[in-house]
Amino acid sequence: MKFEAIFRVVAKILIPLIVLFAFYVHFHGDFSPGGGFQAGVMIAAAAILYAVVFGVDEAQSILSQRAVAFLAPFGVLLYAAVGLCALLSGKNFLDYTVLAHHSKHAHHIGILLIEIGVIITVSCTMIAIFYAFVDRSR
Amino acid sequence: MELYLNAALLTLLSLVTIAIIRERNLFGSIILFSVYSFIMASLMIVLDAVDVALTEAAVGSGISTVVLLGTLHLIKAKEELPTKSTVLPLTVVAVTGLLLVWGTCDLPVFGVSDAPIHKHVTPYYLEQSIPLMGIPNVVTTVLGNFRSFDTLGETTVVLTAGVGIMLLLRSRNTKGGDQI
Numbered sequence: 001m002k003f004e005a006i007f008r009v010v011a012k013i014l015i016p017l018i019v020l021f022a023f024y025v026h027f028h029g030d031f032s033p034g035g036g037f038q039a040g041v042m043i044a045a046a047a048i049l050y051a052v053v054f055g056v057d058e059a060q061s062i063l064s065q066r067a068v069a070f071l072a073p074f075g076v077l078l079y080a081a082v083g084l085c086a087l088l089s090g091k092n093f094l095d096y097t098v099l100a101h102h103s104k105h106a107h108h109i110g111i112l113l114i115e116i117g118v119i120i121t122v123s124c125t126m127i128a129i130f131y132a133f134v135d136r137s138r
Numbered sequence: 139m140e141l142y143l144n145a146a147l148l149t150l151l152s153l154v155t156i157a158i159i160r161e162r163n164l165f166g167s168i169i170l171f172s173v174y175s176f177i178m179a180s181l182m183i184v185l186d187a188v189d190v191a192l193t194e195a196a197v198g199s200g201i202s203t204v205v206l207l208g209t210l211h212l213i214k215a216k217e218e219l220p221t222k223s224t225v226l227p228l229t230v231v232a233v234t235g236l237l238l239v240w241g242t243c244d245l246p247v248f249g250v251s252d253a254p255i256h257k258h259v260t261p262y263y264l265e266q267s268i269p270l271m272g273i274p275n276v277v278t279t280v281l282g283n284f285r286s287f288d289t290l291g292e293t294t295v296v297l298t299a300g301v302g303i304m305l306l307l308r309s310r311n312t313k314g315g316d317q318i
């Protein structure tokens with residue numbers, strides 16, 4: 001899939017901005033709309049745009065199918081691990097107060113950790129779905 | 139202002155829907171679906187649901203369009219005319235639609251604050267978000283804290299969907315088994 005120069009140049013400018021905005025949506029989720037899921041689909045959209053413009057092989061040399069298939073369950077496990085941390089410390093599942101001494105701090109850290117789990121799973125699952133479809137088309 | 143915006147967007151939405159139904163070229167349908175999602179995302183912004191709009195714009199008009207175009211690569215680009223009579227499906231759809239519209243008559247008026255759904259746990263979430271966690275965005279605290287168990291399930295659902303698609307589409311080529 002080779003496209004004209006304008007498309008490549010515009011994509012080169014846009015993709016970093018999309019990823020930057022995705023991380024803004026993710027880490028600013030405490031104060032503004034959005035969170036792990038929104039950021040995850042945005043990163044996936046950026047990766048898919050990259051694959052469409054520069055070719056799927058180019059994209060897979062950066063983020064291989066194996067890596068994507070490994071990271072997607074890793075996100076869910078990270079999320080569950082935060083819950084297990086609380087469980088092993090004698091609190092309820094996903095009770096963040098065990099993560100830091102100050103309760104508000106603990107909630108911030110807890111939400112950040114689980115959102116990182118969500119962003120990894122969502123973005124990698126979306127990219128994996130895209131890879132699966134592309135593989136079939138070849 | 140909001141009324142005019144809503145009216146304009148909903149009119150566009152119904153026009154696009156009619157166009158999708160009438161379009162026989164599948165490439166055209168996919169692009170129209172993308173347009174539909176984009177108008178839907180705009181509508182979500184008017185309704186102040188920016189996070190839903192972000193998701194709709196990225197998934198609806200972005201990722202799913204690309205995936206559908208990838209599917210189109212494998213099949214014929216023209217939708218066949220239906221061979222069987224469409225009277226029965228049309229009746230079923232019309233009756234179900236009417237029942238759903240009838241059901242909405244019992245719902246509370248759109249946007250009222252004293253609807254039952256806003257009186258159960260919502261006040262607690264709204265009041266306790268800042269004192270307990272110091273996070274002003276209540277959506278984040280509900281998703282990440284008050285209901286983090288649900289979010290874990292949701293994330294698992296996303297993963298399961300991905301695993302299902304990977305198994306359906308990929309396993310045959312990689313294992314070297316029966317190739318289609």
